[in-house]
Each structure stands twice: as C-alpha cells, then as structure tokens.
Amino acid sequence: MKKHPNLCALARLALFLLGFVLLLVFANTHLIQTDTIARLTIYEMQQRDDIELALVGSSIVRDHFNAQMITEKTGLETFCATIPTASMPTSIALTKELMRTNSPEWVVMVTEPYNFQTVKESTEAYYKLAPFLSDPANLLEYYLRTASEDYTYLDRLMMFRGFGATSISDALKTISLRYFPKQAYERLKLTMDPTVSYQGGGFLHHETDERADEAFKTVIREHSDYYYYIFDRSKEQILELKQLCEENGAKFMIVVYPNHIAHSMAEPNFAPYNDDLRRFCEETGIPCYNFSFAKPELLPDMRGYFYDLYHMVGEGADILSNAFCDIFNAHRRGEDVSHLFYYNTWQLMQEADYITNAWVTQYDPAQAWNKAWNQDEALIRELAETYDVFLADCNRGSNVQPEYRFAALSQDGSESLLQDYSPQTYFTCAPGALDGRTLRIYARVSGKENTEEHWYDLPIQEYTP
16 A cells, blocks of 8 residues: 555654654753752752641742751741742742642742842742653743743743753763752762751751851942832732632742841832832731841841851851741631731831941042932042042941941052041042042041941942043
8 A cells, every 4th residue: 555645754753853852852862961959959859748838939938948847836847939030930840740639728939129129930939840840831920921921932941952961971960869869969968058957847047157257348328210119910929829829728928028127228119119118918818927027126237147248157147047937837726916016117117226337439520420329429529639538338127327448458458547437428539639549538436436337348440431
C-alpha cells in the first residue's frame, strides 16, 4: 500500500516537534544553573504532607522567619515556602505547589513595599521555581502569567539561554540537586558561605558580625511627584491568592516585613505603599499586620541587626519570629492587637526620635533644584554666585531637629573643623578651597543627651563649569 506523502510529512513534523519539546524540557531542567537553597526548600516542601502554617514569599521570609521557633510557639507545623526575589505571581504558583501535598490551616503571605512597584515577575524568580513545579497546568499558567506582563515569552520558554549552566560542573550540580538534593547539599555546603546554614523548614540562618552601617549611608532621601499606589493587577492577584487558600480550606493573612526604617524616611514609595495596602486589606477583610509599624513594646529597634540593606542576621530573625508568634497567636484567639502598631506612616514618623544616616551634597547651580532638599532655594542660589556651597541633610523622624558639624579631612585622616555643630544645614567656602580634599559632616539630634553621631564623607573634585 502506497503511503500518502502528506501523512508522512505530518508524521515527520510531529516527530520533530516531539523531539524538540523533549530536548527543551531536558535543557530547562538539566542544563541550567540551580539555586541550592531554593531547590532544598522546594524539595522539602514537596516531600512533606504535614504543613499547617505556610509563610509564602521571597528571601525576606526565608531569612527572617524561624520555622522551628514558630512551630514551637504556635503549635502548628510551620514551613517557609520561598523563592528569592519572588513577587505575587511566584507566590501564587508556589502556594499551588504547596497544596498538592499539604492542606495548611493558614497561609501567610509575607511582603514588603518593593513587591508592589511592578506587577511583573523577575526572570530570576521564574528560573528558580519553574524547573521544579510538578504540575504541568500550574507551570503553564505560571509561564503565561509572567510572560504576558513583560513579553519575555522566549526568555522564559528557553530558560537555558539566560540561566544556562556555564560549565560541566554547573550541569552536574543541577543534576545532583535535582535527583539527590540532600546529599548534594551536604557536599556543596563545604564550599558555600560559612555564615549561612539551611535549618530546614525553609529557614536560612545567617550568622555574621558584618553590619550594613556603611551601606545605609547610601540611602539618601529622594523626591517624586508620582503617587505610589498598589496596582489594580496586584490587588487582583492578592484576592486570587486569598480565594485559592479559601478553596483549599486555608485561612489567609498578610504580614509586612519590617524593612530598615531608613527606607521609609528616604524613599517616597514606601509610605504610600504601606498605607494603600492597609486600606485595601481593611476593605477586603484580609487580616494584615505591618511590622514596619510595630511599636517598641512589640518589636524593638531592629536597625542594628541588618547585615545588608534588606536582610537581618539570625538574632534579628529570632526577635521578629517571636513577635510574629505573639501577634499570630493573639489573632487566633480573637484579640485586638491594634494598640501594638502605629496606624500609618505619619504616626510612625512622629514617634521616631532619632537619625538613621546623614549625607552632604555639593550644590551645582547648573543642575535643576532637587525638591528633596530642605534648604531655601533662593538663598542657596544667591550664595552659589560667590561661594562653593555644600548642603547637609539626614533621614530622621518628623519631630527631630538635627544639627550639623563640618570638617575637612587631611590625607593622614586628621580633621580640621570648618563649622561646629549648629542647626545650619549648609557650609560655604571660597571657590575651589576644598578641591582635592574630603568634606566630612556629622549629624546628631539637637537637644538630646547621649545622642548618636552620624557621619558622611564627600570627596571634593575640582569643579568644571
């Protein structure tokens, strides 16, 4: 019997497509890089069926919610279901994966204002989760949800292009983590950062003497005329996650991670995002506890626990975990805990009686006036006609009155006083007098005993009009 040429062509095409799909799946699961801790977390979650309290989110969950401590204090088996840099789309896909083998009583989404700056999901989070989703329908939905927001269809379809293994050892690491994650971790941790350790339950413990004091000197006040609110699409995704939980018999709660307060003082998006989320949760009946607004009797000053701009060491994580347990247990008992939180950003800033960091800027009359500056624009422009002008400022509570001290540093590190402590927020000198030197400012709270000094160095370059 003679074969029909069209059928033969279709058969060859089907065989080619099948081979292409299999090759693509293999490349996206075996020829990519793999985040060791993310893989361990997903593997443990998929192997368990006893999770009663799931905290879902990004590395702010993984690094700051001690699952073992929370289990002990709440009586609920706790797990941190996390992917670094995760936003809402990843939290939804991760929760669906969680519920394939678990029926949690509670799902707590832990978020922060940065999560609401966009409805898009980073490819980094996608690359770390997608290869390990066990449900093809969830994977397809995750792919379409994320790719449709930023049109990265090809990048997300062919993960090996942007996240591919760069060496044979990379590929072997991925294969071993895929099939033997526990054994691979025991071998890999000998070469990993010794300051971190995976404690199980999705919790990563950090133990280091490093602190982010220098890094926070870069958190300088910004200005924006844009109103920062939570996008409607983000609100839809929050409600979708809430519905997913309810359909699976779980109660839903939102917790806001307590970022370093310098962000709230300096960055214009922090305050509106926090307040808009509060209003949205009140309107939709979602319990929401914002630990950025926690009062000292619930959560002490956490500034000293940050080892980078967004993450705390293990001691800070334990303090936060303990505070979370207090609020979570009280909520389950039906107690009103509103007295332990400031209602909004305005109340928080009114109570903050300290400075977090300071800085100094050389005024350039050729540049547009920065609306974040507190100085009198007309005065500064007039002074700049005759002098070099340097403007000092700091991040502080609303009622704090700062005072500044200006000094010039010599090459040997010695200081020459230029202007002693006073409320004056600027310093002037003859044009070029400080060129090639370093100007240091100190800032402190005026009229407060034993106040902390904050300093900032500005190397002065020769001015070229």
